[in-house]
Amino acid sequence: MNRRSIKLKVVVALAGLAVVCAAHAQKKEAAAPSKKAAASATRDAVTTEFEKFRELMEDASPAELFEARGEALWKAKRGPKNASLEQCDLGLGPGVLKGAYVQMPRYFADADRVMDAERRIVHCMVTLQGFKAEDLAKQPFSSESRTPDPVLLVTYVAGQSRGMKIAIPQKHAKEREIFGIGREIYNFRAGPWDFSCASCHGEDGKRIRTQELPNFTSKEQAIRAFQGWPGYRMTGGLMHTLQWRLNDCFRQQRFPEPGYVSETLTALLTYVGANANGHVYKGPGIKR
Amino acid sequence: MADPMRIRAVARDGAVNVKVLVAHEMETGQRKDASGKLVPPHFISNVRATYQGKVVLSAQWGPAVAKNPFLEFTFKGGRKGDKIVVTWEDSKGESRTDESTIN
Numbered sequence: 001m002n003r004r005s006i007k008l009k010v011v012v013a014l015a016g017l018a019v020v021c022a023a024h025a026q027k028k029e030a031a032a033p034s035k036k037a038a039a040s041a042t043r044d045a046v047t048t049e050f051e052k053f054r055e056l057m058e059d060a061s062p063a064e065l066f067e068a069r070g071e072a073l074w075k076a077k078r079g080p081k082n083a084s085l086e087q088c089d090l091g092l093g094p095g096v097l098k099g100a101y102v103q104m105p106r107y108f109a110d111a112d113r114v115m116d117a118e119r120r121i122v123h124c125m126v127t128l129q130g131f132k133a134e135d136l137a138k139q140p141f142s143s144e145s146r147t148p149d150p151v152l153l154v155t156y157v158a159g160q161s162r163g164m165k166i167a168i169p170q171k172h173a174k175e176r177e178i179f180g181i182g183r184e185i186y187n188f189r190a191g192p193w194d195f196s197c198a199s200c201h202g203e204d205g206k207r208i209r210t211q212e213l214p215n216f217t218s219k220e221q222a223i224r225a226f227q228g229w230p231g232y233r234m235t236g237g238l239m240h241t242l243q244w245r246l247n248d249c250f251r252q253q254r255f256p257e258p259g260y261v262s263e264t265l266t267a268l269l270t271y272v273g274a275n276a277n278g279h280v281y282k283g284p285g286i287k288r
Numbered sequence: 289m290a291d292p293m294r295i296r297a298v299a300r301d302g303a304v305n306v307k308v309l310v311a312h313e314m315e316t317g318q319r320k321d322a323s324g325k326l327v328p329p330h331f332i333s334n335v336r337a338t339y340q341g342k343v344v345l346s347a348q349w350g351p352a353v354a355k356n357p358f359l360e361f362t363f364k365g366g367r368k369g370d371k372i373v374v375t376w377e378d379s380k381g382e383s384r385t386d387e388s389t390i391n
Binding site for chain 1: 291292294296307309311354355356358360
């Protein structure tokens with residue numbers, strides 16, 4: 001028995017317990033085409049129903065509550081340096097928020113590197129307000145008891161780009177370089193399951209349980225990486241940013257989890273984000 | 289203190305459509321925390337909306353209402369430029385009142 005078929009068996013055995021990418025599920029279903037058709041009909045109904053709900057909620061998303069908290073935080077004098085973030089330069093000049101979110105990741109000369117939105121905001125919290133990066137990285141994701149400051153700030157900043165077109169710059173050499181690195185990481189297969197991002201997000205029609213997976217290598221679908229994020233998850237009622245989303249993808253692939261606001265995530269966000277250029281961003285959204 | 293509500297009120301065809309987003313934990317009292325202890329109930333029990341001192345909506349809520357709830361209702365006779373006031377009280381006796389101008 002070769003290595004591949006052993007792996008397939010293991011995955012099939014785990015199917016009831018673990019989240020399984022449809023790459024494997026499809027092979028299993030090939031034997032029972034009628035079952036597959038039934039499953040896809042159910043899936044479409046579930047997705048359609050949730051889409052209706054999402055539309056209903058879009059003009060009254062609880063994400064707005066977090067935007068409001070983020071705005072207060074942005075303007076408040078905080079940290080060891082007792083400064084607000086109003087002088088934070090998100091790429092369009094100090095304090096300019098309109099359209100900043102849909103143009104990141106971008107190259108920042110002061111840091112001499114490409115940064116995504118959350119990374120840049122953390123950078124501002126460190127340089128302007130005197131917070132310590134290590135402290136911010138300790139508990140970077142939302143939990144029942146706490147929504148971290150960067151999550152609120154990113155949600156506020158993202159809301160300032162509502163209805164604007166994604167325009168992630170690819171002019172600077174470092175921006176083009178990190179796009180290439182992002183593509184490499186996206187397609188790099190590793191870990192105990194020999195997965196890459198592309199295993200699940202590399203072709204059309206894949207899903208995890210009832211969740212349809214966008215194919216981010218396609219120009220039409222790449223927007224779905226940004227749309228709805230930062231997102232209010234109905235499950236648990238927590239606000240999450242793309243940092244959390246990508247971290248969870250790494251975890252699901254059984255990869256070592258990336259560092260908070262690390263270069264790796266900037267690279268992936270640049271690759272997927274630049275593929276989505278030209279699409280309209282609807283602002284912080286709502287997720288299942 | 290509790291976070292402010294987000295209230296949007298729009299007058300159309302002689303009626304006012306009001307959308308209210310409330311920031312609240314809405315603990316049911318049924319859930320357990322990581323150590324297995326019951327999380328005490330904490331939910332909004334009363335909601336009241338007033339227009340020019342007159343109550344246009346009054347509701348009793350229970351633990352079955354979602355966290356960060358969304359409330360939408362319509363009342364007749366409101367005018368553009370006037371204020372709508374919304375108040376909630378919860379099971380711990382906390383309360384919050386916010387107002388918004390009708391558009």
